[in-house]
Amino acid sequence: MQQKTQQSKLRQKKVVDFHVVKVACKECSLHQLCLPRSITGADLEKLDEIIERKRPLKRNEHLFQVGGSFNSIYVVRSGSLKTYSPTVDGQEQVTGFHLPGELLGLDAIGKGKHPCAAKALETTSVCEVPFEHLEGLAQELPTLQHQLLRLMSKEIFDDQELMLLLGKKTAEARLSAFLLSISLRFKQRGFSSTEFYLSMSRNDIANYLGLAVETVSRMFTRFQEDGLIKAERKHIVIKDREMMQKIAGMNDCCEDPVDDQSQLFV
Amino acid sequence: MQQKTQQSKLRQKKVVDFHVVKVACKECSLHQLCLPRSITGADLEKLDEIIERKRPLKRNEHLFQVGGSFNSIYVVRSGSLKTYSPTVDGQEQVTGFHLPGELLGLDAIGKGKHPCAAKALETTSVCEVPFEHLEGLAQELPTLQHQLLRLMSKEIFDDQELMLLLGKKTAEARLSAFLLSISLRFKQRGFSSTEFYLSMSRNDIANYLGLAVETVSRMFTRFQEDGLIKAERKHIVIKDREMMQKIAGMNDCCEDPVDDQSQLFV
DNA sequence: TTATATTCTTGACCTAAATCAAGGGGAAAC
DNA sequence: GTTTCCCCTTGATTTAGGTCAAGAATATAA
Numbered sequence: 001m002q003q004k005t006q007q008s009k010l011r012q013k014k015v016v017d018f019h020v021v022k023v024a025c026k027e028c029s030l031h032q033l034c035l036p037r038s039i040t041g042a043d044l045e046k047l048d049e050i051i052e053r054k055r056p057l058k059r060n061e062h063l064f065q066v067g068g069s070f071n072s073i074y075v076v077r078s079g080s081l082k083t084y085s086p087t088v089d090g091q092e093q094v095t096g097f098h099l100p101g102e103l104l105g106l107d108a109i110g111k112g113k114h115p116c117a118a119k120a121l122e123t124t125s126v127c128e129v130p131f132e133h134l135e136g137l138a139q140e141l142p143t144l145q146h147q148l149l150r151l152m153s154k155e156i157f158d159d160q161e162l163m164l165l166l167g168k169k170t171a172e173a174r175l176s177a178f179l180l181s182i183s184l185r186f187k188q189r190g191f192s193s194t195e196f197y198l199s200m201s202r203n204d205i206a207n208y209l210g211l212a213v214e215t216v217s218r219m220f221t222r223f224q225e226d227g228l229i230k231a232e233r234k235h236i237v238i239k240d241r242e243m244m245q246k247i248a249g250m251n252d253c254c255e256d257p258v259d260d261q262s263q264l265f266v
Numbered sequence: 267m268q269q270k271t272q273q274s275k276l277r278q279k280k281v282v283d284f285h286v287v288k289v290a291c292k293e294c295s296l297h298q299l300c301l302p303r304s305i306t307g308a309d310l311e312k313l314d315e316i317i318e319r320k321r322p323l324k325r326n327e328h329l330f331q332v333g334g335s336f337n338s339i340y341v342v343r344s345g346s347l348k349t350y351s352p353t354v355d356g357q358e359q360v361t362g363f364h365l366p367g368e369l370l371g372l373d374a375i376g377k378g379k380h381p382c383a384a385k386a387l388e389t390t391s392v393c394e395v396p397f398e399h400l401e402g403l404a405q406e407l408p409t410l411q412h413q414l415l416r417l418m419s420k421e422i423f424d425d426q427e428l429m430l431l432l433g434k435k436t437a438e439a440r441l442s443a444f445l446l447s448i449s450l451r452f453k454q455r456g457f458s459s460t461e462f463y464l465s466m467s468r469n470d471i472a473n474y475l476g477l478a479v480e481t482v483s484r485m486f487t488r489f490q491e492d493g494l495i496k497a498e499r500k501h502i503v504i505k506d507r508e509m510m511q512k513i514a515g516m517n518d519c520c521e522d523p524v525d526d527q528s529q530l531f532v
Numbered sequence: 533t534t535a536t537a538t539t540c541t542t543g544a545c546c547t548a549a550a551t552c553a554a555g556g557g558g559a560a561a562c
Numbered sequence: 563g564t565t566t567c568c569c570c571t572t573g574a575t576t577t578a579g580g581t582c583a584a585g586a587a588t589a590t591a592a
Contacts, residue, residue: 085430088515093430107426109419115426135412142405149401152418153375159425160373160381164351164359166432167476171549202570210433212550217571233558233570249354437579468540478580483541499540499588 046141050133053077057120063104066117070108072128076100079124080199084207085116094208097121097200099182101189105131106155121199166210169249174209175219177248179229183238194241198234313410316399319343323386329370332383336374338394342366345390346465350473351382360474363387363466365448367455371397372421387465432476435515440475441485443514445495449504460507464500 052072056079057063063074066085076098083104084092095116098104108114109131138145165174187193198205206216223229228244230237238244318338322345323329329340332351342364349370350358361382364370374380375397404411431440453459464471472482489495494510496503504510 085426087430087434091434093434095426095429106419107422110416110423111420115423135408135415139405139408139411142401145405145411146401148415149418150376152415152422153372154377156373156418156421156425157376157381159422159429160351160361163361163425163429163432164353166429167474168353168357168359201568208433213570214551214572215549218549221571467538479540480542480581481579484579487541 046137050130050137052128052130054126054128056123056125057081059120059122061120063118063120063124063126064114066114068114068117070105070112070114070131072130073103073105073134074118075127075129076102076104077125077127080121081118081124081126082121082200082204082208083116083118092207094204097182097204097208099185099189102185103151103155106152121204171209171211171215172219172222172247173249174211175205175216175223176228176244178205178209179236179238180241180244180248183241194238196236198236312403312407316396316403318394318396320392320394322389322391323347325386325388327386329384329386329390329392330380332380334380334383336371336378336380336397338396339369339371339400340384340392340394342368342370343391343393346387347384347390347392348387348466348470348474349382349384358473360470363448363470363474365451365455368451369417369421372418387470437475437477437481438485438488438513439515440477441471441482441489442494442510444471444475445502445504446507446510446514449507460504462502464502 063081078100080100081098081104082094083096083098084094087093098118104118104126105114107116134144134148138148165177169177182196182198183193186196200208202216202220203213206213209216220229220231223244224231226243228238228240228247230239329347344366346366347364347370348360349362349364350360353359364384370384370392371380373382400410400414404414431443435443448462448464449459452462466474468482468486469479472479475482486495486497489510490497492509494504494506494513496505
């Protein structure tokens, strides 16, 4: 009861709508992660105005489909999604996983159409940021323009890391690097970096890493035997991070300190 | 003589400097490829002002080194470069090839340092675009901001295509896709799409595609035997594009019509 | 020009991971 | 509760492509 009243107060003049629940950015638990520090006050309200919160997606629901027209970028608030595109032979290719605080849709700006589909791996809520508005706002706010460019640059950089993984690394290095990457991303969002829940199936992981499911499964088993991790179904515990980094053949750059400026909205 | 006088006229009040030869954008042969159509007149002059032309690089000279601080993005005017980063085991990983009209350095915006090095594959000239100035200008010119975002998005999209290649395709599909990609890029720049010169070594190609040199060599041989291409050292002729597309397992999207808006500067 | 070093090609062999095949265990549906 | 289906694991076998080795062609240096 008490809580309800508080929430109402916070929502202030906003219409309560059970389908599109609006929660202002400054009330969001991920606020400090999400916005450039320098954006505050009036600017923050401007941002807040253009952002829409969609009703949560259920598992396996799509956020957008391949070829769908691009209007917005999305930020994961809770839950997780995978993006994937169809290949010629009717298979699907998983192109990425998106955890809370991470963006989707940047690859669609160029063509104005989504080159991949996005599907929720669990119950997931996202913020929708209409791109035209965002562009307009970036025109006014240099910090925001800068942040946007940085974010896209980071995406390019990350993709290149993954290319390296796919092109040159063994199955065991790939899985190790994958787990460490997930671990790091959870850590950056303030979650445990040693213990987490993998919302995606082994199949999705294999697909993403360019391996067969069987290979991934075998690697999980081997990592457990070697005492590197504890894996009970989707619940993972990293036990020997040091060793896993060695196996992954990590560049030092992957251990860079968390960059607070790395996110835009949540 | 006549020509010289003309050039002098065109260069107008600019100081002639043999180290940094300045040539205005509107005089550049690649002008129409390079600039968004809507940028003209006074805006074009603003752009022109911030761009620096560096003296040409000789083969094997570096444009920038790994870890070098990021100040500018670069556009290839003629020649070509490869970008590569060092791996843990002291090897190098080729992350891309850059043909005339293409950009380098977008992956460095995020961290402010170059995550890869860029080396000329032949005598190469580039335009240098100081990033701070570009950002400032994009703040004034919405078209430019938009163009910049589009370009970065395209880079993300292209990287994802390559990830797919590296993760799922056979050696023969990789090489076929590579050759078709080069062919398309030459075409977009107004060169022949069926006959071209590969400035990079087999080694670089193999590295880039995540294959052994020997495998690449064998594939070249096989493609010739099958009458798909004619390859005499680095001179390549595409003889059966249709079949190569089949082998590459191309998504239809790769045959998209040329997008004039795809470039920024040259 | 000859000498030396790359870069490329080809062949023989081997290994990492794919494929094929068969069970086992949870979660969702009835 | 029981059934169904999907996801995961494990084992046996195959294969694409890596590695090793050697020679040919071309480029670079002397």
